[in-house]
Amino acid sequence: MREVASYDVTVSFADEQRSAVEAVVEACRQRGLTVLHGSEQTHEWWAHKGEGDLPDVLVRFFVPFVSTVDEFTAAMLRAVRAGDRHVLPVLVWDVAVPPDLLHPHVTYLRGAEHEPNQLAEALASRVERAEAAGWDRAGLATVVTRARENEPAGEHVPATFSRYVEQDAAMRYLGEQFAAAVPRLRRRGFVGTAHRGGSRIALRIERAGDTVYALDIQRGGIGGDETVNFVVGRHDAGSACTNGWARPVYDAEAGVAKLELHDRSVFGHGAGEPRTYTREELFTALWQRINTVLTATAG
Structure with a gap:
């Protein structure tokens, strides 16, 4: 039986975030987290790969760094709002996210270019909490594909639902x-x-x-x-x-x-x-x- 590699965190980023994300990845690894990170794995890369072409690994969290809300990052935010616990967006550079894309009961991670250690510490804390809660890792290709294909949140949910x-x-x-x-x-x-x-x-x-x-x-x-x-x-x-x-x-x-x-x-x-x-x-x-x-x- 083939053993599938597993990671705590997989990151996705826009081209302009490359150096900042690399600093966060290094800080995460110094804290003992396993991170899947490739220099080519930008939002554009993740958005256009078929499920069969995505990495065949298990992951605790898929972490898109959101500096602008485009089609891909909006899909990731909708996945969180729909209850996907394996997607963990990081909001960076004071990005303005429409309220209808944010889950009202989720505390989102925020990062800045000069704070890789603080963000790595926050990611490590989330991983520890997930482990304590007994959350299993999930297939990365399934997580990303499901999030990309998720319908916009709120289209069929009544405003009076609480x-x-x-x-x-x-x-x-x-x-x-x-x-x-x-x-x-x-x-x-x-x-x-x-x-x-x-x-x-x-x-x-x-x-x-x-x-x-x-x-x-x-x-x-x-x-x-x-x-x-x-x-x-x-x-x-x-x-x-x-x-x-x-x-x-x-x-x-x-x-x-x-x-x-x-x-x-x-x-x-x-x-x-x-x-x-x-x-x-x-x-x-x-x-x-x-x-x-x-x-x-x-x-």
Whole structure:
């Protein structure tokens, strides 16, 4: 089986940025980051290569340096707005980016020609955070091609769509459904409680005084303050744990808001591709998982 090379960062740049980007690349390498960088790999190069002609490698972040907003850099910014976590633009030289191309909840990196060390430090921090969150690397050719072909963000998303309103609705719905469901567990010999607070739902299921299943659903977390965070199992209060998180998104094809679940182990298996659920579908999947665990416990 052929081993595929992997990198922390791959950079793209305009011709006038060449020397500044080379300084950042060197500073990144001095910090231990692996960087894919070729002198010919400008925005123009990345924009016109077919997927089969792009490097066959894995990457943590594709980093386009944006000094002017052209067709290619606009596509990269739209990819971030659409939720692509592998695209990490760097805004340089006080570039003016139209607000409709910026994600309202993403803190963009900014760089200047005389600050390669500061920018390298920021990139290293982002890589460390991605590793801590368990984000896998992705195929670079797929990342770039998908970003280039992404439709302009916002064309089919209603102006009234709000991630925070959907977060509130999800927390409220899941809390109500768990509170209604847990009393039925007594007929199976389990006792369930569902404590509902303003920013947390604490579900605990016991048998003979022993906790056999625990789930905390929290407002915000590692995926962003607009997400719903899931922690399976008992843990210390205030600890920074996650088994997955759900981000509110708008499904333009279906015309409804959904929750995009980034599942690390909520359903008992490893991380996979994000999957979208309605609130109702997510509760059903969670309750089915709980019943599977309880059946194994009773057996």
